[in-house]
Amino acid sequence: MSTRSELHKVQDLNELHQHVYDSMTFSALRQQSQDNLEQSWPPYRRLIKTLSQLTHIPSYLLNNYVRTIVCLLLFGLMFPLNLLITLLTMILSYFCNLIHKKSSLPSSNPSRKRILISGGSTTKALHLCRSFYQAGHQIILVDESINWLTGHRWSNSVERFYVHPSPSKESDAYLTILANIVRREKINVFIPCCHSHIDERLQVALATHNCSIFYPRSDQTIFMSNKYAFIERTRSLNLSVPSSFLITSREQLLQFNYDCSYICKPATIDSLHHEKTIILPRSTPSETIEYINKLSISEHRPYLLQKFLSGQEYSTHVTAIDGRIKLFVCSPKSTYQHVDQPRILQWCMQYVETLNLTGHLSMKFIIDDHDEQVYAIECRSYVDSNIISFYNHPEVANAYFEHESSTMIVPLASARQIYWLPYELWQLVQNIRSRKKIIACLKKICFGKEAIWSWNDPFPFLLHYHIHFFYLLFANLFSKHIRFFNHVDCNMGRLF
Structure with a gap:
């Protein structure tokens, strides 16, 4: 198959997948909540079902109410502690700056730019705002309407905050509003922090306003937004990836020859919903069949069957410009602390240089215990949360604008x-x-x-946890805004 036809096929697949998720009905969300209840702690499950019988409230709805109220109470119990921390921070910071005659204001920058950053409720967006602000740039922050009370909007580093419609549900309105913000605020650079296929269309729209977007080309993002396409493209570059198969029906899974354990997960990336990842085969044939029959697999929503590798997993963030890595951080899974892994760095450098990439890359790796080789699992075209490890590095902003410099920045040893x-x-x-x-x-x-x-920007710490999340949880008690969730994600600022 030619590269051009493969690109069109993957692009059509991604559009169809997005359509499937956009048309998700309330009944599907209700079923998801019911499934979560069935997998919960047995005493809690029995209590909810008993209360459901007594009150005649459906168990899935009662489960949502109880979880939401418990989370509200927990954030309420935390409020005095966080308020005390914030007040002490403000007082100590004021006197320390007074004694040492330091100013929390950034130094002037003759090449100052006006930067628009999306994904405002995420911690990674907040850290980018702070880094650019300290370098003398002006920051405009945006996010979806539901996150209008994010505490990050009150950061010292944010000049103004705007909301926009959901890119996946109202794509045309999203494009129009973002273009209007760029025109009104005279934005020079747009840096999206969360993946959205709509951002690819913005490149042309924003160019008319003399605004560049820090985002990979469309032919590059297609391979990043589809895991199987990424695996195939990477294999063609002679880079190590696990053995993988594209699955478009349950029959393929049922008839597959399981010579070892395999990871089964959706082949396309959806930033709004958590993926269901399982290991096949299960302990018994009947259990395997039961798991497979629960999956909604089709040509429009394919799955990826990937050989299971046992070993340490790593997540990386890469900021690349013209095939050169400018920012790099690598950390063991869920630890958010940089470690030195030269082989993973070499893999990333070869990948970025060969494809001449520009933009943000979030890449997952595993070092196999069997052959000790580095394998890439997936790659996404957005800012990885590991970028937070640069919180005390003064050169982050320069990595985006000093294109001629070949220096690669990693987190400081003191991070x-x-x-x-x-x-x-x-x-x-x-x-x-x-x-x-x-x-x-x-x-x-x-x-x-x-x-x-x-230390110099204490308000987001208090307001994000106790204004933003209070609003999200309180709104979740009303059927019009109900969102069945598994957990509160403090990092992304969302209910998942």
């Missing part, structure tokens, strides 16, 4: 492990009987770096 305080406090409650886990959580809280808290 501490990143964590989100509500999540760590919840881990303390969950593991109250495990002394080892409690000590580990306390060490992270004491010696790590809270992701949102900043």
